[in-house]
Amino acid sequence: MLYVGRELWADNGSTEPALINPQLRVNRNSPDRTGRTMDYWPSYDSITPSARAAYLSWLAGGRRDPRASIGYVFLFFYGLERRVLCDIGAQKHLRGELPGIRAEVLRLLSIYGENSSFHGYATDFLTVLDILTEDEEAERTPPPYGGERWPTPFRLRLALGRMAQEGRRVPADWALSWAWYHPQIHPRTPQQRCPDEFQSLFRLRFAERHPRGLAVRPGKTRLHWHYRPASEGFLGTTVDVTGLDVPDVVEQAAPTRKLAELVDQVTAELEPYSRWLGRHPESAGTLAAAALLPAELVDTSDGEVGAFLDWVRGRLTGDAPAVVNAAELIARWPTAAPNKMTKREATALTGFLARHGIGVEPDVRWGGPALKPGPAVLFPTGEAASDAPSPAYTATAVLVHLAAAVAIADGEFHADEQRHLVRHLQTALHLTEAEQTRLNAHLTWAVESGAKLAGIRQRLEALTRAQRTSIGDFLVTVATADGVTSPREVKTLSRIYELLGLDPDRVHQRLRPTHTLGRPPGSTATTGRKPTAGIGLDQAAVAAKLRESEEVAALLSAVFTDEDTPPDTPARQAPAAPAAPQQNGRPPAPQNAPPTVAGLDAAHSALLRSLAERSTWPRSDFHALAARHGLMPDGAVDTLNELALDVTGNPVIDGDDPMDIDTDVLQELLDE
Known part of the structure; x- marks a missing residue:
């Protein structure tokens, strides 16, 4: 790897800079180990005798002294450049030396790579070696x-x-490297803050999208590589060392788009986890952090996560729901206060369990209150479970809950009749299998928790008569969706109308004459006549009515909000879980609904976005805006300000009339 002799000409016609001429004087008594006498482009024949002594000493020591002047490293490197670009380039039989030269360059980089100039030249030189080697x-x-x-x-x-040229598909590890080094794909914070999680999730999602690898077509653009040698012996010119007919596919439009979409997907899935780590860098591996990771990345074998899941799964037997004391769940989850759970904490818990195939009732994501000591229901969700309710489910759950509450209040609760009502509604409204499973769990919870009317009545009284009328008519539409209504169901609807402060006779007015009044299960006919078959409702019309009643469903969700739920606070609070991707079955409506904001439900998220329309709201206008989103104004202000204080330390809404919006705080919330 050394050139030794009295004469060797460089490419520029001068003496080869790397040539060691034994006839030149060497001052071994005073070696210049720091290289202070060296020029920028050194040549052995022109450096001082003291510098020659230091250079030869460095060579004799194995070229490994980290204190050596970088000029001596370059002087040796010039010889490697000459050997590869001149000698091996002209004499193909010498290519067997290339692997050894490559190993030497890598070794030098490991010692002197912190010097940016040497790092740049040496890295580019490695590329030259890769091209010439054509090593598989x-x-x-x-x-x-x-x-x-x-x-x-x-x-x-x-x-x-080469992969494109030979028709080979790009595997996951190469696609990951491609995405990282792609000049048009820029890594965002989660990718850099959570590199291990990003790489693991990228490989998983890549396998889902491209199980056989990413197909790439060879384009017309060809690869070229021009190397600018460090040695002055090459006149500072560039050398085209490609010599290959290989397509350049890195920036092709189609694979670039696919890689960018995959990077965006993985980044979005890791954003909640990344934000949490940004605020709590010491929490990696804890249950609070694991709640924000996709299920595939969570290590459930041991630690906090494994112990928690083992406890939950230990409560379940087969596919049957299990009633547990919610206090035990809360005690095992990181919360800001003992025995209480905020909405955001409850969202994190239910979202975490959902990603591991376990449902909880009540579930704030499905319109229920946050968990508190008392009954809760655990149940297997199956693979097709969605992350949010459809309008049909919301309506059904509210009607079932109210029916159970009315029956319990009247002392006439009959489990068989309630199950019959559930089956009736499930069939009439075409609930998915996952929604049916959750509805049964919801009824179990409503019965076990006593489904009291007191709190519901107080919140219903806060609504306007028009709103209560809309709710009543909406529930009649749901209950009569298949055109068959039993006397027991009519009685339940009448009782609900009384609860709403409405005339119960309106129920009969709302029922169409063509409805069949069916018999409750187990009853017998008192006449010998068979009931006349009723004319079923147009299912399309029912579906349209449900879509038109989204605001009513949102009102009902607000009515069932637990006023005892503590506000979200920053201390030890588990963050909101990320929304799981929709699986098979009906997604929440509307399908193009924007994502929720920072753990808020859909109604509060929509209200928060609407606030951006103005910086100041007259109180009457804000009340109308809240009603449009199915929310109670004062409760909505409390919810939004609690979130804002948690995230930014300042409220987003201030003042009584008018109500001022802090636009900076609002934007920070919308960016969450």
Whole structure:
């Protein structure tokens, strides 16, 4: 690897800078180990005798002294450049030396790579070696993820081009490296803050999208590589060392789009976890942090996560729901206050269990209150479970809950009749299998918790008569969706109308004459006549009515909000869980609904976005806006301000009339 002799000409016609001429004087008594006498472009024949002594000493010591002047490293490097670009380039039989030269460059980089100039030249020289070697080994391992992103490693371009040229699909590890070094795909915070999680999730999602690998077509653009040698012996010119007919596919539009979409998906899935780690960097591996990770990345074998899931699964037997004391769940979950759970904490818990195939009732994501000591129901959700209720489910759950509450209040609760009502509604409204499973769990919870009317009555009284009338008519529509209504159901609806402060006779007015008044289960006919078959309702009309009644459903959700739920506070609070992707079955309506904000439910998220329309709201206008979203004004203000104080330390709404919006706080919430 050394040139020794009295004469060797460089490419520029001068003496080769790397040539060691034994006839030149060497001052071994005073070696210049710091290289202070060296020029920027050193040549052995022109450096001082003291510098020659230091250079020869460095060579004799194995070229490994980290204190050596970088000028001596470059002087040796010039010889490697000459050997590769001149000698091996002209004499192909010498290519067997290339692996050894490559190993030497890597070794030098490990010692002197912190020098930016040497790092740049040596890294580019490695690319030259990869091109000339055409070593299949270079395609077995992609450039490391997390390295310097610019420029895109030529080795990556070369390997991807060969894959496209030969019709081979790009595997996951190469796609990950491609995405990292792609000049048009820029990593965001989660990708850099959580590199291990990002790489693992990228591989999983890549396998889902491209189980056989990413197909890439060879384009017309060809690869070229021009190397600018460090040695002055090359006149400062560039050398085209490509010599290959390989396509350059790195920036092709189609694979770029697919990679960018995949990076965006993985980044979005990790954003809640990344934000949590940003605020609590010491919490990696805790239950609070694991609640925000996709289920595939959670280690359930041991630690807090494993113990919690083992306890929950230990309560379940087969597919049957299990009634537990919610206090035991709360005690095992990180909360701001003992024996209490905020909405955001409850969202984190239920979302975490949902990603592991376990449902909870009540569930704030499905319109229920936050967990508190008392009965709760655990149940297996299956693979097709969605993350939010459809309008049909919301309506059904409210009617079932009210029916149970009325029956319990009247002392006439009959489990068989309640189950019959559930089956009736499930069939009439075409609930998905997952929604049916949850509805049964919800009824179990309503019965076990006593479904009291007192709190519901107080909150209903806060609504206007028009709102209460809309709710009543809406529930009649739901209950009569299939055109068949039993006397028991009519009685229940009448009792609900009384609860709403409405005339119960309106129920009979709302029922169409063509409805069949069916018999409750187990009853017998008192006449010998068979009941006349009723004419079923137009299901499309029922579905349209449900869609038109989304605001009513939101009102009902507000009515069932637990006034005892503590406000969200920043201390030890588990963050809101990310929304799980929709699976099979009906997604929540509308399908194009915007995502929720910072753990809020859909109604409060929509209200928060609406506030951006103005910086000041007259109180009457805000009341109308809250009603439009099915929310009680004062409760909505408390909810939004509690979230704002948690996230930013300042309220988003201030003042009584008019109500001022802090636009900076609002924007920060919307960016959450």
